[in-house]
Amino acid sequence: MNERDEMKEKDVSRRDFLRVLTILCASGPATTWVLGSRAGAVAIADAGSEQTEEETMKAFADTIIPGPASDPEGSVGGVEAGVLEVFYDPYYGLRPFIPLLASGLNLTSLSQYRKPFKDLNLSQRTEIMLGKDDRSPIKPIYEHAELLVALAFYGGIINMVGYDYISFPGPAFGYYDYSFNENFANEGTEDGNLP
Numbered sequence: 001m002n003e004r005d006e007m008k009e010k011d012v013s014r015r016d017f018l019r020v021l022t023i024l025c026a027s028g029p030a031t032t033w034v035l036g037s038r039a040g041a042v043a044i045a046d047a048g049s050e051q052t053e054e055e056t057m058k059a060f061a062d063t064i065i066p067g068p069a070s071d072p073e074g075s076v077g078g079v080e081a082g083v084l085e086v087f088y089d090p091y092y093g094l095r096p097f098i099p100l101l102a103s104g105l106n107l108t109s110l111s112q113y114r115k116p117f118k119d120l121n122l123s124q125r126t127e128i129m130l131g132k133d134d135r136s137p138i139k140p141i142y143e144h145a146e147l148l149v150a151l152a153f154y155g156g157i158i159n160m161v162g163y164d165y166i167s168f169p170g171p172a173f174g175y176y177d178y179s180f181n182e183n184f185a186n187e188g189t190e191d192g193n194l195p
Contacts, residue, residue, distance in 0.1 A: 081156075
């Protein structure tokens with residue numbers, strides 16, 4: 001079976017192939033393996049699938065705020081905070097760019113480690129994320145997605161997992177005896193001034 005047959009079997013359209021090829025060129029210089037091998041052609045086909053996209057975005061969130069799968073202490077992370085719902089919510093504006101981000105991450109990891117982004121360990125994923133070029137046209141997309149992970153975790157958009165983890169807002173032991181029902185000042189004199 002040749003590369004063309006494998007791509008047809010994976011149901012890759014010409015448009016998807018050209019989109020991924022454009023992402024490849026923007027991803028970095030280490031793309032020769034992906035472009036020049038049979039495994040690379042299959043990887044290009046897999047990089048655009050919805051399942052791979054979602055798994056890649058989970059791995060992305062787990063890289064920003066590691067969860068039980070990556071954290072040695074087993075603490076909660078971005079995935080547990082419901083960041084995937086935030087990513088795919090049209091309100092936050094990342095949804096149209098998720099295929100571009102996921103394909104870029106996968107193709108960069110394929111060119112560097114010969115594995116998809118989701119199959120890399122935390123240090124390898126972190127290296128890819130830190131290696132994004134300041135001149136890359138998709139850098140603002142990375143930054144926007146990173147901010148959404150932090151917002152979902154620390155802002156409690158979907159659930160309170162992040163709040164509970166950092167004990168926010170926490171107990172307020174110094175304010176238990178104050179009340180808004182108490183007078184803050186004495187009544188004024190006849191001319192309206194305090195005595």
